[in-house]
Amino acid sequence: MGETTATADQAPGAVAGDDGRAGARAADEAGGGTGGALAVPAAGAVGIELRELHRAYGRVAALDGLSLTIAPGELVALLGPSGCGKTTALRALAGFERPDSGQILVGGIDITGVPANKRDMGMVFQAYSLFPNLTALGNVAFGLRLRGLAARRRRARAAELLELVGLADRAGQYPHQLSGGQQQRVALARALAIEPRVLLLDEPLSALDAQVRAALRDEIRSLQTRLGITTLFVTHDQEEALSLADRVGVMRAGRLEQIAAPEVVYAWPRTAFVAEFVGxxxxxxxxxxxxxxxxxxxxxxxxxxxxxxxxxxxxxxxxxxxxxxxxxxxxxxxxxxxxxxxxxxxxxxxxxxxxxxxxxxxxxxxxxxxxxxxxxxxxxxxxxxxxxxxxxxxxxxxxxxxxxxxxxxxxxxxxxxxxxxxxxxxxxxxxxxxxxxxxxxx
Amino acid sequence: MAAVAGTEAVPAGQGPVTGEPARRGPAGGRRPRAAAAVRSSAWRWAVLLLAALYFLLPMAASLEFSLRDRDGGYSLESYRAIVDEPGFASALWTSVKLGLITVALTIGLLVPTMTLVHLRFPWLRRVIETITVLPLVIPPVVLVIGVLGAFEGAPNWLIGSPTILAFEYVILAMPFAYRSLDAGIGAIDLRTLVEASRSLGGGWATELFRVVLPNLRGAVLGACVLTLALVLGEFAMASLLLWSTFPTWVVQVAGTQAGVSVAVSVLSLFLTWALLMLLMFLGDRRGRRSTFLGGVPGG
The missing domain is CATH 2.40.50.100 (RNA polymerase II/Efflux pump adaptor protein, barrel-sandwich hybrid domain)
Incomplete structure (x- = not known):
């Protein structure tokens, strides 16, 4: 039923006003470090380049020569039906999937052979990715702990991030005591805590109900804009992709069918597939x-x-x-x-x-x-x-x-x-x- | 979007199908169903009662026998005599030591293996599962000889001491420990958790000690209890290899001091039970859903 509202929002131009209340609040709370400039890449923002990625499972080609460039601080959404290779592309960038051939460059450096835990990327998964044995605070502090931050500092930083996602009062609760939307907020805070160079979002909203989904969507966008993190977002929901991304890449059979600003993809689809998949x-x-x-x-x-x-x-x-x-x-x-x-x-x-x-x-x-x-x-x-x-x-x-x-x-x-x-x-x-x-x- | 267009087709198609049984249900079905419910509940109680008798009667009998006095009265004499019986302490210590070694080996072997199989080689799961059932099918004598064969040429401190039994017990405990751990792994999204840990910068040690083990706490505790209980009660292998463990000592004492041997059995029964309760309590303390003993076959 979530699709019922889709058409109304899809109209070209509906994409502009991302910086809603959540954004304003987040900007107010920004202590220091991030400068608070809107829509400007952070000082350390890096570009991403995927070059001719191929990945086959048996005879099925999940990635069939995918090439994609993401500018520093940009949010690109990969959109496509299931099995189009969008998740494989994200997992290849995260380091969970090794491409058969092709190159992955982040900040101009080839990281194709670098293991996932050395890539410095924050990732938000579809669902159930919080460590059940840790509190919300413990989850957010997890990555900081691995980076050897002293207990007091990582607590302070984790608390700061929980506040950023509006969950300061839930710090002591375990994942099973949080709602789906709250869990995803914690997951987002956890991914951002390590100040990653790249943020990867793997259908983070798909398990949530429509209302929470829309709210969190706007919040993700305003946070991303403010922090200026280069972001790849994978989704099968066109409404999400169109309303969130700087550019939307529509994928089909392991390739990009079209990549352009949401308005362009909607109004000037390059192929019939794009026209029919988007809207x-x-x-x-x-x-x-x-x-x-x-x-x-x-x-x-x-x-x-x-x-x-x-x-x-x-x-x-x-x-x-x-x-x-x-x-x-x-x-x-x-x-x-x-x-x-x-x-x-x-x-x-x-x-x-x-x-x-x-x-x-x-x-x-x-x-x-x-x-x-x-x-x-x-x-x-x-x-x-x-x-x-x-x-x-x-x-x-x-x-x-x-x-x-x-x-x-x-x-x-x-x-x-x-x-x-x-x-x-x-x-x-x-x-x-x-x-x-x-x-x-x- | 199909839902929008389908609104008209759905009632037309489903009406006759769902409508009729609903009408028939309350009119014709209620009375026989109520009678059936009474009958089935009676059966349930009967079965429960029989099972309780089957399990509780021997325990009650043992307890009664262990409390019996030489002159026909009741006293704690048999329990007091345990301490005086020669060999008690050393036999118990051997068994406890064996239990701890077995638990360490079992968990140390199974948790990393199962994690690896689950994440990297899922197609091996069937094979592993089949292998872990084998100890239930293969007679202890064969296992004993097999393990001895495998350890041929091993240093004397290993073969020449009861420690060798721990390696036998690892095999015996495998079916139970595996199932407990498997249920635990099935209850969490291990792959996502491990990937989350990796994306945050964690290596394999972090995965194992910070992610897998803490989240399999209940399952690991379950595997520990089962393994420990098995080792504390295993007689056949120890007896075949002529090592004196707690169970062989109990049998040995039974030949001369029936009262004491039964008292020891009852005591060990309660000790095991207390251990079980303790671990269940620990496993559940955080109020999380427990996977404790989740997948263990009855018995």
């Missing part, structure tokens, strides 16, 4: 115009409209052919039709555009937007929907709301304030926003 996407049947093709993009005809094609690099499209057009729900425009058939409620000036008639079959409220499912008679779904649009596949299955399953379905995100006249069963005119679209093989 929800509609697949509509279209036909590439022969005219204007070449590397320049060209146009595509889809539900009676002609739209420019987003440049895709090495796409599988050939010209003059049937394709699937990928359209985000917020790029689908709906205008209510009165029973006679003419357009009635006109929104965004879109009613002037040509469109196709459809019928609202389902509505789900998602806060600021309402997701509306519209049935398009006579237009079949183009191809099998990928990961991101599982919704469409399910909805169009026989026995679903589509009835016979013949008609295509399209989902549109409509501002909740304007959704009033789009009741279930209402006739609507469906058109697409005039912006470049991504096409793929049907």
């Amino acid at each position: 929800t996407v509609n697949r509509l049947p279209g036909r590439l115009d022969a005219a204007g093709t070449g590397s320049g993009g060209g146009t595509v005809e889809v539900i009676g409209q002609r739209l420019p094609v987003l440049e895709v690099g090495s796409s599988d499209r050939s010209l003059g052919q049937d394709v699937a057009v990928l359209v985000r729900p917020e790029a689908v425009l709906l205008a209510a039709l009165d029973p006679a058939g003419g357009p009635e409620g006109q929104r965004d000036g879109a009613a002037a555009a040509p469109g196709v008639p459809g019928r609202v079959v389902q509505r789900s409220f998602r806060g600021a937007v309402t997701r509306v499912q519209v049935e398009l008679p006579g237009i079949e779904r183009a191809g099998v929907a990928g990961t991101g649009s599982a919704e469409l596949t399910a909805a169009a299955a026989p026995g679903g709301p589509g009835g016979a399953g013949r008609s295509g379905l399209v989902v549109a995100d409509v501002a909740t304030a304007q959704v009033g006249d789009l009741a279930v069963g209402a006739q609507v005119l469906v058109s697409l926003a005039d912006r470049p679209v991504l096409v793929t093989a049907p």
Whole structure:
């Protein structure tokens, strides 16, 4: 159900305001040492470079020539479905997994052969990583103890870090006495205590419930920004990746499919896989115009409209052919039709555009937007929907709301304030926003 | 997101399936089930009672016999006589010493091995598990001869003293100690804990002494108790190798002083039991879920 809120937050631009209350509080509490400058790499921040990493388990290639560069102080999120190699990449960087070939450089120095305990990286695991026999304070002090810090100093430092994550009053409690979110906070404090050069986060929020997850997510981000630690974050949750990272790398089959700022990945996905994995996407049947093709993009005809094609690099499209057009729900425009058939409620000036008639079959409220499912008679779904649009596949299955399953379905995100006249069963005119679209093989 | 679209399909599909048994349940099912519950609870008590008789009767009989006087009355005479009996102290000391050596060897051998197998060679787990069961199947005589064969050419202070028994006992204790430790390892996320320790800069010694051992405390204590209890009661091997340990001494005394030998048995029973309670208490002191004796087969 956590996904229900996803779409609302995904809108480009929602990423900016990371520095919320948690950040302000943390900044107030910063005693010394870290300078407190926001979004500036710490003095000792290092860059990371993964070069052509390969790692195979039997015949399965977990890493297939992965190359990735992370700037000092940057937070990069690796996003992908399970088995795409994102965790292997993180574990290779941590030193728990040795790549078959390739190089790992931190601060320009090759550490490929350095064992995990000499790499100086703080890591937060998925769950259950706190030492059950130690208190929260003992856990945070663990790494300091290994570094030979005197008992009093490591206690003071551990207490300081617990305060940083807002758990000063839980210092004496054992992990089993803490909630999941508190445990992960302690784990974060423990990882930060050793002042690592690199922070590794291995799906640290995946075991938490939605509310705690969102709060801790913001807190991790503000801490990371303030401390300026170079960070690699691995997740399968697109909302997490988009809202947290400076850059998001979408992985598939051991390689990076695209790596760019969250807004770019969402708005200009380089491949159909990225488009469908990040956010929800509609697949509509279209036909590439022969005219204007070449590397320049060209146009595509889809539900009676002609739209420019987003440049895709090495796409599988050939010209003059049937394709699937990928359209985000917020790029689908709906205008209510009165029973006679003419357009009635006109929104965004879109009613002037040509469109196709459809019928609202389902509505789900998602806060600021309402997701509306519209049935398009006579237009079949183009191809099998990928990961991101599982919704469409399910909805169009026989026995679903589509009835016979013949008609295509399209989902549109409509501002909740304007959704009033789009009741279930209402006739609507469906058109697409005039912006470049991504096409793929049907 | 599939959940959103599925909301309509789910009730349609599940309705008839879940609905019907629910309706049938309370009407037709209650009375026979209540009767069955009474019957099964009666059976449970009967079995429990039989088991209690089976275990408690011999103990009660021993206790009664050890308290009996020569003139038919009751006294603590037999218990007092233990101390006077020649060989008692040395036999007990030998057994305790053997017990401690065996415990040290068993834990020292099993904990690192099992940690390593669990983390690095998980496919070996089945093999190890099978091997640890072997001592239950192989007769003691074979084990005795096997160990002696393996130690051929070893220095005399080892073969020529009861210490050699400790190596036999390590094998005997293996099935029990292994299971206790295995349950302990299964109850914690060993891999994550070890990786956490390593990412914080810990080497193998840190892993073993700061992470593995403290978190297997209950399991290690369990393995210790089982091993110790086994050594304090082992007769066959010691007797075959002609060493005088506590159990062989008890048997020897039984031939001449029946009362004393039974008194000693009862005493050792209570001592072992007290030891068990003590360790359970220690293992549970922090209120953590205990893995104590978790995976030990009944017996």
